[in-house]
Amino acid sequence: MAGSRSAAPGAAAGRVPSGCQGPLGRPAPGGGPASAAGRAARAGRRREALTGYAFTAPAVLLFCVMGLYTVGYGLTLSFAQWNGFTPHWTWVGLDNxxxxxxxxxxxxxxxxxxxxxxxxxxxxxxxxxxxxxxxxxxxxxxxxxxxxxxxxxxxxxxxxxxxxxxxxxxxxxxxxxxxxxxxxxxxxxxxxxxxxxxxxxxxxxxxxxxxxxxxxxxxxxxxxxxxxxxxxxxxxxxxxxxxxxxxxxxxxxxxxxxxxxxxxxxxxxxxxxxxxxxxxxxxxxxxxxxxxxxxxxxxxxxxxxxxxxxxxxxxxxxxxxxxxxxxxxxxxxxxxxxxxx
Missing domain, CATH: 1.10.3720.10 (MetI-like)
Known part of the structure; x- marks a missing residue:
């Protein structure tokens, strides 16, 4: 009786919930329905993020071309001498x-x-x-x-x-x-x-x-x-x-x-x-x-x-x-x- 009582907790600790068992009683790979739901949620978040990036990409690209390029061009021009017509600049540094x-x-x-x-x-x-x-x-x-x-x-x-x-x-x-x-x-x-x-x-x-x-x-x-x-x-x-x-x-x-x-x-x-x-x-x-x-x-x-x-x-x-x-x-x-x- 003592042996059976001592074996019971061990058996209970070794049991796996039925929802997480495979067809032969072994634990299902991936952790069962909870893990599947987590993977689905992560995939949904990735799709949502990619959709957001796809919608914002044209605006970001336009900003890079019309904003950052223009700002950089103007900053470079402040160190040069140019009248807007000649094909080449004359670099003057901080003279301007x-x-x-x-x-x-x-x-x-x-x-x-x-x-x-x-x-x-x-x-x-x-x-x-x-x-x-x-x-x-x-x-x-x-x-x-x-x-x-x-x-x-x-x-x-x-x-x-x-x-x-x-x-x-x-x-x-x-x-x-x-x-x-x-x-x-x-x-x-x-x-x-x-x-x-x-x-x-x-x-x-x-x-x-x-x-x-x-x-x-x-x-x-x-x-x-x-x-x-x-x-x-x-x-x-x-x-x-x-x-x-x-x-x-x-x-x-x-x-x-x-x-x-x-x-x-x-x-x-x-x-x-x-x-x-x-x-x-x-x-x-x-x-x-x-x-x-x-x-x-x-x-x-x-x-x-x-x-x-x-x-x-x-x-x-x-x-x-x-x-x-x-x-x-x-x-x-x-x-x-x-x-x-």
Whole structure:
């Protein structure tokens, strides 16, 4: 009896579940239904991955050809001298960067003046955008039923063709345009600009800053509106219970909570102010007297305008300097964003 009792556990330990046995009672190769299901799942995942790769391959290939190749070509061109027509380049190394920064008296002073104008744009546009977009988003968040209509109206400038909007602004700012006419009707004729707001060297750049900020407000307003709608209402109710009014709640509760969105808005406007030039090209072409010339427009001029003895190498060098500055700004803004969250 003792022997039979001692043999029972061993026999039980040596048994294999019937679902995992072969036809002769031996364990089935592969571990049975569980292993078969695992193999099927892995095969399904492989097929899914291959399908995904097949769908993304054309886009990746197009990006490699039109993106990476173009970027590499432009970087190589910044170390060469070429006017776009001769079959061969002249390798000059870092001379293009030295020429646009300080060495060449034909190009360096123009770049310095354009950099100063760009700096003013980079300061003015983000400040005006935040100052206009945040109050509009706060008011729009309290609009109730009219919110959808007002949101569409405020966003309309962004979806309208940029060239058409810029030409419209040009007509509005002319000597006989709507701005001067409105000032005359309001009894502020002393503020009218006989040369037009874009023709006066003292008002041309500030006017362009206002126009650029006007075009950037819609996106910034929607970003702020999204952040405002995500704020927990209990925080505002707690502030009101503590005696805080609307202004105090907005300044002490709402504004700190949307600070990350402010960082994003500032970064987007800094990038556009540093690299964009379409507005200045269409409305002023850098005039009057280069008072609205910015770095992006100067790079365009170096590349394509004959009066500046065009060289694509100098334009590419200036473009890469702008890219480096934009990258530094992005890293600084990212660090500041992490410190606030």
């Amino acid at each position: 960067y030295a020429d646009v920064l300080w060495r060449d008296p034909r190009y360096a002073p123009r770049v310095h003046h354009a950099a100063l104008n760009t700096l003013w744009v980079m300061i003015g546009v983000p400040l005006l955008t935040v100052a206009a977009a945040f109050p509009l988003a706060v008011l729009l968040n309290r609009a109730g039923r009219m919110q959808a209509v007002l949101r569409s109206v405020y966003f309309l400038p962004y979806v309208t063709s940029g060239v058409a909007v810029f030409f419209a602004w040009t007509y509005i700012l002319q000597p006989d345009g709507a701005v001067n006419a409105l000032l005359g009707q309001l009894g502020l004729g002393s503020l009218r600009q006989p040369q037009g707001w874009l023709g006066n060297p003292d008002t041309a750049l500030p006017t362009m800053i206002v126009v650029s900020a006007w075009g950037a407000v819609p996106v910034a307003m929607l970003l702020y509106l999204t952040g405002l709608q995500g704020i927990d209402r209990s925080l505002l109710e707690a502030a009101q219970l503590d005696g805080a009014g609307w202004w105090r709640s907005t300044a002490s509760v709402v504004w700190p909570l949307v600070r990350p969105i402010t960082s994003i808005v500032v970064l987007l406007n800094l990038r556009d102010s540093l690299q964009g030039f379409q507005t200045f090209l269409v409305m002023t072409d850098g005039g009057p007297g280069d008072h609205t010339n910015v770095l992006g427009l100067e790079a365009y001029r170096l590349a394509f305008l004959k009066e500046l003895a065009p060289t694509l190498g100098l334009a590419s060098a200036l473009g890469w300097l702008l890219f480096a500055a934009a990258l530094i700004l992005a890293l600084v803004n990212l660090r500041a964003l992490r410190s606030t969250t």
